[in-house]
Amino acid sequence: MVKNLLLTASAVCLSMFVQAQTINIDFEALTLTGTNTDYASTKDTFDYTFTGTSNTGGHIATFYGTKPSWGGYSGFNYSNVVNDTTAGYTNASAAYAPSGAGSSAKYVISYGEGYGISFNHSVKLKAFDYTNATYAGLSMKNGDSYSKKFGGVTGNDPDFFSVTVFGYLNGTVKPDSVTFYLADFRDANNANDYIVKAWRTVNLTTLGSVDSLSFKYASSDVGSFGVNTPVYFCMDNLTFVTPVSLNDVTPLATKVYPNPAVNNLTIAYKEPVNYQIFDVNGKLILAAQNTNNADISSLAQGNYFIKIATLKGDKTAVTQFVKQ
Helix, strand or coil: CCEEEEEEEHHHHHHHHCCCCEECCCCEEEEEEEECCEECCCCEEECCCCCCCCCCCCCCCCEEEECCCCCCEEEEEEEEEECCCCCCCCHCECCCCCCCCHCCCCCCCEEEECCEEECCCCCCCCEEEEEEEHHHHHHHCCCCCCCCCCCCCCCCCEEEEEEEEEEEEEEEEEEEEEEEEEEEEECCCCCEEECCCEEEEEEEECEEEEEEEEEEEECCCCCCCCCCCCCEEEEEEEEEECCCCCHHHHEEEEEEEEECCCEEEECCCCCCCCEEEEEEEEEEEEEEEEEEEECCCCCEEEEEEEEEECCCCHHHHHHHEEEE
């Protein structure tokens, strides 16, 4: 009976400390060399590290992109460029809106297909803000040597430009997808035609729990090589809940010693970890990052719980110890 009670208590405490938290990636912490510039990654990937409200620490999401030898970029890039007037591919890193969402400075811009976003553990998506890139927006508004003017000469052509978001979990595509429109001229009333210029929000909750995303473009303007409309969109304020449940956190095989302890606890793991120490009421008492040692000398005598997480946040453990 005592053993069963201890197991029940441990389960309750684990559920208490592995709690879902809402994360918003607004990209403002990303570094740029100045104003009106973009990152145009020189690597195959760049990591966005969110540390403000992450309950597990470590990076949250990786945005994939590449910079070819000929210049430009494919996939994801981040930017603070403000330019809604210059047409053409030389202005391929500007949002059609006059800033990031909510008048922020920075945002992400994506070009082409085959590049997505991965999370370091499964998350439950909520939403993100989106708008056109200036290159795509002006191309649809006025037409250019590659793409048609939306609506055509008469304004009656039923044109559209959309992006569909696909979610994946453990390599399997989710049954639902979400489509948002960057331009839509299909309504019988031309007064309802639009090209998105302000930031809008797309609801992603129907995708459920995912660990990666991909994006697919569609347009009414297609040619022998596919979509003629410049395949860009801008993103800001990617919001999701992490972790979704206890099942979404991989157990971390570790232990702490000595137990009971007086001044110090050693966390037995192959690499440094992040930890949080809670009292029996669930109040956070101590926390530290990138270490295998916990200084508990300041704690009052009694029972405590220590939550341990890898630096990436993909594995978590909670165990009890006694301070003497």
